[in-house]
Amino acid sequence: MPNSVEIRGLSRAFDGKTVLHxxxxxxxxxxxxxxxxHSGCGKSTLLRILAGLDDEIGGEVTVPARRSAAFQSxxxxxxxxxxxxxxxxxxGRPDRALALQALDEVGIADRATVWxxxxxxxxxxxxxxxxALVREPELLLLDEPFGALDALTRGRVQQLVAELxxxxxxxxLLVTHDVEEALLLADRVLVMDEGRIAxxxxxxxxxxxxxxxxxxxxxxxxxxxxxxxxPTHSEADAKTLERTPS
Numbered sequence: 001m002p003n004s005v006e007i008r009g010l011s012r013a014f015d016g017k018t019v020l021h022x023x024x025x026x027x028x029x030x031x032x033x034x035x036x037x038h039s040g041c042g043k044s045t046l047l048r049i050l051a052g053l054d055d056e057i058g059g060e061v062t063v064p065a066r067r068s069a070a071f072q073s074x075x076x077x078x079x080x081x082x083x084x085x086x087x088x089x090x091x092g093r094p095d096r097a098l099a100l101q102a103l104d105e106v107g108i109a110d111r112a113t114v115w116x117x118x119x120x121x122x123x124x125x126x127x128x129x130x131x132a133l134v135r136e137p138e139l140l141l142l143d144e145p146f147g148a149l150d151a152l153t154r155g156r157v158q159q160l161v162a163e164l165x166x167x168x169x170x171x172x173l174l175v176t177h178d179v180e181e182a183l184l185l186a187d188r189v190l191v192m193d194e195g196r197i198a199x200x201x202x203x204x205x206x207x208x209x210x211x212x213x214x215x216x217x218x219x220x221x222x223x224x225x226x227x228x229x230x231p232t233h234s235e236a237d238a239k240t241l242e243r244t245p246s
Contacts, residue, residue, distance in 0.1 A: 004029045004139050004171035005050065009059035012045055019045050021195040022059070027171050029138070034174045034182035036227065037192035043175045046192075047143050050173065064138035064171075072144040074128035076116040083112040086131045102130040105167070106160060122153035126160065133168060140165075142174040146181065158185060162207070179223045183216060184209050191226045199226045 005027035012020040019042045027033050035043050048054045049061060051069045076085045083099035090098075096112075103109040106126040116124060125145060132140055142161070146154045162185055165172055176182055182189045183203055191199040201223065205215055224230075 001028045001030070003027065003062075004031070004064055005173070006062040007059070010046075010049070010061060011058040012042075012049065012054070012056070019195050020049075020057075023196060025190075025197060027139075027173060029171055030169050032165055032172045032174070032185060032187045034176055034186035034189045035192060036176065036179065036182055036189060036223065038227070041192040042195040043192055044143055047141050047173065047175050050139070051141050066135060066137050067139040067141065068132040068135045068137040069141040069143065070125075070128045070132045070145045072147045074116075074124040076119075076124060076127060078116050080116075081113050082108075082116060082119070082127055085116060085127060086134055088131065090134070098134060099130075102134040103127070105133065105164065106130045120153075121149055122157055125149065125157055129157075129161070129164065133164060136168075137170050140168075140170050140172045142172060144175055144177070146176075146178075161185065179220055179227070180211060182223070183219055184211070189223060191223065199223075 003026045005025065007023060007025040010020050010023040010025075011018060023046070035046070037043050045054070047069070049057055050063055051067065052063075076082075077088065080088065083096055083103065084094055086099040086102050087094050087096075100109050100112055103112050106129050108123055108126050108130075111119065111123060111127075116127070119127065128145065145161075146157055149157060158181060161172075174182070174185060183205075186203055189201045189203060190197050191201075201219065203219065205213070205219070209216060
């Protein structure tokens with residue numbers, strides 16, 4: 001299968017400090033990849049480069065022209081109704097029908113005409129996903145989009161992302177600090193360390209995935225070990241590895 005993303009020798013420095021070191025990475029078309037790592041290892045820097053938000057780099061980066069991103073903060077404009085937020089930035093006149101279709105896919109078409117301030121956190125994140133998907137991306141970049149959600153809402157939105165990925169078939173790069181989330185959603189899990197891809201794990205488990213299955217538990221322990229978390233630590237301990245964006 002052809003690659004959606006090809007990175008060769010990527011480097012990025014800030015004020016003389018190198019954040020990405022000669023990084024190589026391929027992401028295949030339609031592949032779901034999760035990216036783990038300690039704070040400051042370069043995860044969000046890599047995502048911003050792929051999104052076209054940072055071009056002061058060394059090396060070569062090839063990405064699809066059609067790409068979009070969703071972040072931990074939904075970044076909705078409060079003075080625009082929900083449906084107008086969804087189609088914001090698209091060429092031509094705002095297309096309400098197109099917005100409604102995208103909102104229907106994420107399950108909140110009934111909130112199309114309300115103001116963003118009336119949405120719950122989970123609803124706002126669904127709008128953010130609709131805004132990303134309405135652009136029909138070949139590459140969808142997700143930077144900790146579930147981080148601010150409560151556990152129940154988080155699980156629902158994770159399931160939604162899995163369903164949307166199967167529906168749209170785009171490649172996805174998910175930056176997360178949640179090991180279980182990465183294993184539940186991704187085909188591959190990458191672990192970054194000091195600006196390099198230190199580990200690359202193929203997740204060959206059938207979907208939907210069972211957190212209690214022995215194979216899942218084994219992969220989870222391997223990832224936690226790569227992240228420096230001993231088996232005696234809980235998943236909550238692992239999450240303390242990340243408190244600020246990289």
